[in-house]
Amino acid sequence: MIELKNVSVVFERDIFALKNVNAFVNSGDFLFLLGPSGAGKTTLLKLLYKDITPTSGQIIINGADLEKLPARKLPFFRRKIGIVFQDFKLLYDRTVFENIEFAMFALGHRPNYIRRRVKEVLRLLNLHGKEHLFPHHLSGGEQQRVAIARAISNSPLLLIADEPTGNLDDAISIDIIKEFRELNLLGMTVIVATHDERLPELVSNNKRLFLKDGEVLGSD
Secondary structure, X not given: OEEEEEEEEEEHHHEEEEEEEEEEEOOOOEEEEEOOOXXXXXXXXXXXXXXXXXXXXXXXXXXXEHHHOOHHHHHHHHOOEEEEOOOOOOOOOOOHHHHHHHHHHHOOOOHHHHHHHHHHHHHHOOOOOOOOOOHXXXXXXXXXXXXXXXXXXXXXXXXXXXOOOOOOOHHHHHHXXXXXXXXXXXXXXXXXXXXXXXXXXXXXXXXEEEEEOOEEEEEO
């Protein structure tokens, strides 16, 4: 599903954010992208949804070479990717329902489908009954689940999360990783970037890619 071949990202003054990264992720995998702050994890994730482009190397996702992907097709490509951020990026002047609804309206879905799908993902993420609350009325864990619900509302093939438990305590972090595992079992490919090497122990049969200073130290 995802293949990176000798991928490098070079910033100003010849600073490598990533250097000759090779990786392969099968459809249905659960991959933990591990490494300390500054290892290149976020840069790698940004490459996957084409927020940035590599300085060199090749990235193939679902058979598409991202370098050759026309700009007009980028919105359609991103529709199959769900993204969860550490800081949630919710709209705090909108309710839980409206946060998820807004993302789906932006993709051009019809109102009847949107209402039905929002209710489905709220139930899936154990948020049923909270749809009319505003984010500031929710706990950190609940806000993160809203962010996940929004990310999966379009039934993505790939779900990527950048330090999704970084601002949460241990108990809530465990719950969030379990939510990702349930989504993975439903067929989504999941990639979680984290500095917390304890989290992979919560998911059986996961894969791990270790980064440091932009280079792959190992994988299993």
